Amino acid sequence: MKWNRYLPVEANPTALRRGFVALTAFSLVCSLSFFNAYARALPGIEQIAASFPDVQMPPFSLLLGPSLYGFWVSALAMAPLAGYFWALHTRLSHSVYLMRRLPNRWELARRCLTVPVLAALFFLGLSLALWLLDFAIYWNVTPDRFLPSSLWEALWS
Amino acid sequence: MLQLNHVSKTYHLTTHALHQVSLSVAPGEIVGLLGENGAGKTTLLKCILGLLSYQGSITLDGVPIGRDNIARLSFATCEHSFFPTLTPQEHRVFYREHFPTWRDQRFEALMDFFRLPGNRPLRAMSVGQQNQVEVILALCQGADYILMDEPFAGNDVFNREDFYKVLLGILEPTETVILSTHLLTEINHFVSRAVLLWDGQIVGDVSTADLDEQGLTVLDYVKEKYHYQPDRVSSALSQLSGEEDDLCGNR
Numbered sequence: 001m002k003w004n005r006y007l008p009v010e011a012n013p014t015a016l017r018r019g020f021v022a023l024t025a026f027s028l029v030c031s032l033s034f035f036n037a038y039a040r041a042l043p044g045i046e047q048i049a050a051s052f053p054d055v056q057m058p059p060f061s062l063l064l065g066p067s068l069y070g071f072w073v074s075a076l077a078m079a080p081l082a083g084y085f086w087a088l089h090t091r092l093s094h095s096v097y098l099m100r101r102l103p104n105r106w107e108l109a110r111r112c113l114t115v116p117v118l119a120a121l122f123f124l125g126l127s128l129a130l131w132l133l134d135f136a137i138y139w140n141v142t143p144d145r146f147l148p149s150s151l152w153e154a155l156w157s
Numbered sequence: 158m159l160q161l162n163h164v165s166k167t168y169h170l171t172t173h174a175l176h177q178v179s180l181s182v183a184p185g186e187i188v189g190l191l192g193e194n195g196a197g198k199t200t201l202l203k204c205i206l207g208l209l210s211y212q213g214s215i216t217l218d219g220v221p222i223g224r225d226n227i228a229r230l231s232f233a234t235c236e237h238s239f240f241p242t243l244t245p246q247e248h249r250v251f252y253r254e255h256f257p258t259w260r261d262q263r264f265e266a267l268m269d270f271f272r273l274p275g276n277r278p279l280r281a282m283s284v285g286q287q288n289q290v291e292v293i294l295a296l297c298q299g300a301d302y303i304l305m306d307e308p309f310a311g312n313d314v315f316n317r318e319d320f321y322k323v324l325l326g327i328l329e330p331t332e333t334v335i336l337s338t339h340l341l342t343e344i345n346h347f348v349s350r351a352v353l354l355w356d357g358q359i360v361g362d363v364s365t366a367d368l369d370e371q372g373l374t375v376l377d378y379v380k381e382k383y384h385y386q387p388d389r390v391s392s393a394l395s396q397l398s399g400e401e402d403d404l405c406g407n408r
Contacts, residue, residue, distance in 0.1 A: 009251065010242045092280060097238040101206055102255050103228045 006114040008088045009095070020119060023074040027123065030070030034134045037063045045146050057146045060138045060155050064131070071127035078116035078123075085112040158183055159205070159302055159333070164213035166200050166357075174200040175211070176357045184301065185330050189344050190337040191379055192354035198337040199234075201354065202304045205335075206232055217302070228256055231300035233292045235307040241280035245273060245290050258299025263327060267293045270323060284311035292320065296327070305336045314343075321347045341376040351375050353382050 007013060041058055048055045057063075089096035089108070099108040139147070139154065148154045159182040166175040175197045182188055190198050204211040207222055217226050232238060239248060245268060253259045268275055271289050279287055292308045309317045317340070325347065328334065338344055345365070353361030361382040368378055379385075 009240050092241040093237040093239055094234065095238055095240045097206070097208060097232060097234065097236070098240075100208060101227050101230065101232065103224055104255065105224045107255070 003115075006110060008085045008111050010088050011085065016115070023077065023123070024126075027068075027070035027074050027126070031067045031130050031134075034064055034067040035137075037065060037067075038134075038138065042142065049146070055146070056148055057138075057142050059148070059153070060135055063138065064134060067134070068127045068131060071123045071130070075120040075123040075127075078120040081119075082112055082116040085116070158218055159335075160214075160216045160219075161201075161205070162214045162216075164201070164204055164211050164215060166197075166204055166209060166211045173357050175204065178213070178354075178357070178359055180352065180359060180362070182302070182333055182335060184333050187328075187334045187347060187349045188336065189348035189351045189375065190335055190354065191339075191341060191351055191375070193383070196354040197357040198354055199306050200357075202232070202234075202306050202335065202337060205304060206230055228258065228298070229301045231295040231298040231303050233295035233303070233305045233308045235288070235310040237287060237291055239279055239287070239291055239294060242278050244276050244278055245293075246275045248279075248290070248294055252294060252298060256298050256300075260297045260299050264293060264297040267296065267323070267327075271319075285313065285316060288312050289316075289320070296324070301331060302333045302335065305334065305338075307338055308336070309338070309340070317343060341379055342374070345375050348375070351378060353379060355383065 004013060007016070041063060045055055045057055086096075089099055089112075096108070099111075102108070135155070139151070159180075161178055161180040164175055164178040165173070167173055178197075178201060190201065192198050200209065203209040205215055205222070207227065215222055217229060220226055222230070240251075243251070249259075249261070249264055253261070271286075271293070273286055273289060273293075274282070279290060282290070288309055288311055292305065295303050295305065295308075309320065312320070321343065324334070336344065336348065348365055350364050351361065351368070352359060361378065363378060365375065368375065373381075380387075
């Protein structure tokens, strides 16, 4: 697939690729905060359990904290990117006049929206996948005696 | 036939850029769209191209202008509608992909004639060269109606002369040009019809053949329609010099 067909004619694919990789890396680094919180909570609970046998792990949502915010910020950043793509057609010249009078009605929209929409979906999808992975770790690695009684309680209580 | 019926355009609810403009342009005509700044020339061209919303109707051979027939119109504007970072050759590829009627031979011939560098980004060219590429792209799109809005602003007089001559030489009988310009003296032998806009309305529409019969030029016609007062400048000057004399006398 030729990705250039889905980008503004004057977009710089290399710069975009770098930006995309940077946002993904930033989001993944942010997501590590869950592992940090979990790795600190589990030994702590085990120590406390010696004195208070009924103690439970903090709820998953608390441990998750802002770890997925990086993906959401990256997804939201795709809205100004679409605006920038549009602005490329009015910068230095009015190539938007040409784009708007092309026989293919969707050419301008395709070039301005496809990549931002797909990238936003990618970041949201990755965020969902990591949420599931984090919860799977929380649910499966934590000893049963420290887990809340129900899945729902584990998620939100 | 390009047909405009009672086309009106209002900006910001109060500014009437066009008011009830009706006009027919037949295939093969070369129409000069004339008028002072703010007369509505650019607005009219943009309405025809669908770049602006308007009241009234604009049809091409009886069919409203839309995606099915928009390729029959091309546009060259002094605002430039090319991609500045692309070279003329890259534009050629883009146009060829989107306009099946693209005229490749004409493109090559015109690029050669004006000695334009095919592989230099347009932003690295002079304004005159950029204007030439803008017009060349409009001419080579393969459109039946070629709309030009002050396309030669920034080109020297010899360059413009060359362009008029080349245009007359290459245009096919069915190709129609609507040229908006201020350069009234230069287009006299180029246009076959002059349409005069004033304050958003058509105040004059005449063929240059009729003007020739009357011994008038396009400029004479425009002056007449605009009620130009030839003695305006001399009376203003004499009034100014009179004031100066008075001032000197008083001293």
